[in-house]
Amino acid sequence: MAPRTTLSCIAKELNLTAATVSRALNDHPKISAHTKESVLQAAKRMHYKKNRIASSLRSGKSHMIGVIIPSTQMNFFGSVVHGIESIANTRGINVLIVQSNEHYLQEVQGMEALQAARVDGILVSIAKETVDFSHFRDAEKRGIPLVFFDRSHDNLGIPSVVVDDYKGAFLATENLIRQGYRRIAHIAGPQHVKVCHDRLMGYMAALQANHLPFEPSLVFAGDITLEAGRQAAGYFMSLPHPPDAAFAVEDFSALGLLKGIKEMGLAIPGEFGIVGFANEGFGEHTSPSLSSIDQQTVLMGKEAASLLLQLIDEQGNGHKASARIVLDPLPVYRESSGRKYNS
Amino acid sequence: MAPRTTLSCIAKELNLTAATVSRALNDHPKISAHTKESVLQAAKRMHYKKNRIASSLRSGKSHMIGVIIPSTQMNFFGSVVHGIESIANTRGINVLIVQSNEHYLQEVQGMEALQAARVDGILVSIAKETVDFSHFRDAEKRGIPLVFFDRSHDNLGIPSVVVDDYKGAFLATENLIRQGYRRIAHIAGPQHVKVCHDRLMGYMAALQANHLPFEPSLVFAGDITLEAGRQAAGYFMSLPHPPDAAFAVEDFSALGLLKGIKEMGLAIPGEFGIVGFANEGFGEHTSPSLSSIDQQTVLMGKEAASLLLQLIDEQGNGHKASARIVLDPLPVYRESSGRKYNS
DNA sequence: ATGAAAGCGCTAACAA
């Protein structure tokens, strides 16, 4: 409850005016070195801390950015946030995090909460459920800089930082082919989610590039959940001519598949190969360990934050630069796809 | 860039004054129902959104709370944050999250950043490294309500919401005893961290209650990391008379232990039993699956947030209620400790 | 029941 020191407290102390003190603290060019010096000393002595709220009200900048993530339970997103914070912190910017839990409504509410908090910009990874994008368009119209990361959407003209999902899927599938698997299935995610669609395309392209037929019956219309993976296992093995490997759209579904296949008594990777996507933390610890595609999460967060901060800085310059940063997927091949070396 | 509607915009529209509009919007008792009605309508029609920054400056409340967590990579904390947000959201309060990454310095900087952002209160889970607590005492002195969750510290008089670590450790150890294990080791964490100390005490108490000798050589001075668990495996098995089970202070060390023991060719749970603590997400997916103690994470977050908000509301009432909420640990016994049923 | 006026703490235009 100690009364906080304000600019005018310092001003009074030094027989200056609040404006001068403010300028000195903000390193304004035309303040004498001597004044700056004494102001800085007084500020330190009196434990002055700038009131960001007052500053924000006046300057119109809150020095906060918002982040909307589908879930804190995938440590993929935790990792991206880590990257975001590392950039924000160096610039004295706070990060407001909101979870959508993959729900459209919570995403909309999150956008409103962040705008109510007057954040200077928002980083978004779109929820699985979302098919209407007007809440993003509205925010843009109000002049709030937006950047998508991982889960983006075209045709909105909103900058994004993503991994090359097509290429990642291509590499994952090709790895299975190189390991000698011949009937390679795919657990697909909701196709309105761009990353899921791109991964299906990458899978198909890898088959074609390697002269393997694409069989629609080998694509399971699944989801990015463990449950979907389990269901896929049942489906694949009930086929008259079952696959001997699968590329899953995401690690949780890959995990469900792995468990399902194991429970059916098939050897992994000997009789069935699996590659997932996202390189979730648990992948190292399953048995067999799970091959996956790393998405350079920390870098993704850094790039997204840098891009957003740049957009915020350039605001009003009429730039509207619609950048699209595409990161390289990094394959992490572990036991689950290593037939050549393990069986 | 659309110019935002303000109170006076609405006032002008209705031939009222900003003060009246403000009161109407805040449901002030002595504003005529009729006026309230028309103000509400106009506000909606003009897409009015209260400027929280101005409101904060005037009222001295930022309607934001801060959370400091050691790491987003343990989904234990992700889950607690989920609970926190669920409470905060219903009250229109934003949550600022900062990671300490278990580092003292980042924790101190985090506290400063949150205070600079003028949060109304802070929830803290103390970093592993922290042994000096003056940054918390300072914040308290400045009148910032504080609540610890999970990682707390006595002798500071700061309210906390924790799980009964002693009891959890007792139950975990006793479970191993009941399953027929007789030489039960413990991977201990840094003893200056209260939860680690309490768990060691609980372990010792369970041995005593069951008339088993406490052997100091069976306590490995470890850490809450996978690496420590691996080292413990090596240490335990190098003993002249090795243990046949272990209770690990935390799931990551339990995981390291599990991997180490498996690599040495011992059967789990047949030849070696393991119980961890925290019920991390991966525990379900290891093989064998990992027994653990659940800490009611979401509830913990809700309780902590409710307590903090209560403290904020009561501020000035000279209450200084130093609550301490202790949640019940929930054992989750899986394969890794199930000798009786599995071998 | 409503208006008038002041002020939260800071910053920015304009003066000097």
Place this chain on the structure above:
DNA sequence: TTGTTAGCGCTTTCAT
């Protein structure tokens, strides 16, 4: 180089 003045948008006395 520094001071003066005004105002960001809201809330809150005090007055009517």
